Amino acid sequence: MNRTALVWRLASFAVAASFIALWQLIANLKLVSPVFLPGPDRAWAALVRGFSAGDLWSKLAGTLEHMTYGWLAASIAGIAIGAIIGSSRTMRTYVAPSLEFLRPLPVSAIIPVAIAMLGLTQAMALFVIAFGAIWPIMLATIHGFAAVEPRLYEVARSLQMSRLAVIFKIALPSASPDILAGMRLSLTVALILSVVCEILAGLDGLGHWVLLSARAFRSADLFAGVILLGVTGYVTSVAMSLAENRLLAWQAAQR
Amino acid sequence: MASAAKRLEAVSGTIAPQIAFDGVTLVLGGKTIIENLGLGVRPGEFLCIVGASGCGKTTALRLAAGLYQPTSGRVNFDGQPMREPRREIAIVFQDYGKALLPWRTAAGNVSLALEAGGMPSAERPARIEELLxxxxxxxxxxxxxxxMSGGMQQRLQIARCLAQEPKTLLMDEPFGALDAMTRQGLQDEVLSLVAASGATVIFVTHDLDEAIYLGDRVIGLLPHPGRIGIELPVNLPRPRDQLSTREHPEFLRLRRQLFDFIKATEQ
Incomplete structure (x- = not known):
């Protein structure tokens, strides 16, 4: 990291610290009733208490589990379906209108359908999360596969590569920047939908914890849950960035 | 030198062609690109194709590669009709930047051809090193x-083509995007690589000097639709030399003849 980057990084921490200070100030001055707004000190205490004495660990694990399984299912299905659609012009022409109808559909509208079909179960949550998270991945994969340099397909033909080899050695790596960008977007969608499903179906997780804390007016616990969700989103996004940098090292060379 | 003897024999015309165009016509999108093209390329021959832009030189090469199928007529390779591209025919594309896999290293790009040829992974590194x-x-x-620089990328593409161990090397304006010095160096390297491997070459270029310098025979195409307009055997001694070959009276005579031909087609 060079000097300028370091300065920027420090500045961004300073901004975050001043937001927390502002929050503490508002809480101390009781501009908002302490029943609804705990200060960072109380939220932090609730967080520590939740982990040491309460069941925050298991709630966190529950949310991570929903998110991960849903996201992985969405990734596998999204890449597979996207590859099939993206590698054929005919498929793109025929399937694109249906996709355009399904894609903007709010996933929340799917939830009642999923509950009616699957009940208030883990399977329902998995279905809803995967359904919501599949779109960015599938659309990015379709785009990535459609944008493969035609010259490379000619190279593959002149090498008489098998269809499978063309997919794994040419199309997938070529589409990988798009696919990874789609997976990153889906990560956020998966987290949001995990929380929504936990709230609606009462499944074990941070969403449920947040809901119960709010109903019991335990605002510090509520904030502890929200902070933990924020951290989860941040950490998974950073992990995704690291994975992207590693997998797309060849792109860094290109710039 | 066996390949020199073979080359002489090839030029004198005693053996069957490796690649044969027989009354080839290609219509793309209602437009006749190539009409009634007849052409035989003998094993070990270095054939250059020149012509004004849009005369169908690249198209002819793609027909030889099996990337296009003729609308009528036949393209044969070793007496067999070409139905699809084959591993023993390698193509060096002009746009090396698009023909290489940007996510693979130089070694990885060469490896692609070895993998396609089914070489066991244990044997690949040594072969890759040798080819590079x-x-x-x-x-x-x-x-x-x-x-890598443009010249290096084109060398890399040539290495990948050599990894196919091709009987025929098709080159589509391979040095068109390179500067003059790099171009001359690569011309000589291609000549010595080809002499060593004995491969047949069809080399498309818009550079007339390059065509004469490299070829055993130069063919000039007429545009709209593409057909053969001139055919010149190049009787210049090998190995060729950037200075003395280009000063050879025969070189200058051929050069004049080709220039007049191209000038006439452009009017």
Whole structure:
């Protein structure tokens, strides 16, 4: 990291610290009733208490589990379906209108359908999360596969590569920047939908914890849950960035 | 030198062609690109194709590669009709930047051809190193194409084509995008690589000097639709030399003849 980057990084921490200070100030001055707004000190205490004495660990694990399984299912299905659609012009022409109808559909509208079909179960949550998270991945994969340099397909033909080899050695790596960008977007969608499903179906997780804390007016616990969700989103996004940098090292060379 | 003898025999016309165009016509999108093209390329021959832009030189090469199928007529390879591209026919594309895999290193790009040929992974590294050395890229195995100059990328593409162990090498204006010095160096390297491997070459270029310098025979195409307009055997001694060959009276005579031909087609 060079000097300028370091300065920027420090500045961004300073901004975050001043937001927390502002929050503490508002809480101390009781501009908002302490029943609804705990200060960072109380939220932090609730967080520590939740982990040491309460069941925050298991709630966190529950949310991570929903998110991960849903996201992985969405990734596998999204890449597979996207590859099939993206590698054929005919498929793109025929399937694109249906996709355009399904894609903007709010996933929340799917939830009642999923509950009616699957009940208030883990399977329902998995279905809803995967359904919501599949779109960015599938659309990015379709785009990535459609944008493969035609010259490379000619190279593959002149090498008489098998269809499978063309997919794994040419199309997938070529589409990988798009696919990874789609997976990153889906990560956020998966987290949001995990929380929504936990709230609606009462499944074990941070969403449920947040809901119960709010109903019991335990605002510090509520904030502890929200902070933990924020951290989860941040950490998974950073992990995704690291994975992207590693997998797309060849792109860094290109710039 | 066996290949020299073979080359002489090829030019004198005693053996069957490796690639044969027989009354080939190609219509693309309602437009006749190539009309009634008849052409035989003998094993070990170095054939250059020149012509004004849009005369169908590249199209002819793609027909020879099996990337296009003729609308009528036949393209034969070793007496068999070409139905699809084959591994023993390698193509060097002009746009090396698009023909290389940007996510694979130099070694990885060469490896692609070896993998396609079914070489066991244990044998690949030694062969890759050998091929990279052959094209003058030793020590660049770990570099990505984007970290290499244009000339180096084109060398890399040639290395990948050599990894196919081709009987025929098709080259589509391979040095068109390179500067003059790099171009001359690569011309000589291609000549010595071809002499060593005995491969047949069809070389498309818009550079008339390059065509005469490299070829055993130069064919000039007429445009709209593409057909043969001139055919010149090049009786210049080999190995060729950038200075003395280009000053040879025969070189100058051929050059004049080709220039007049191209000038006439452009009017």
């Amino acid at each position: 050395r052959t094209v003058g890229l030793p020590g660049h195995a770990g570099k990505y194409p984007s970290e």
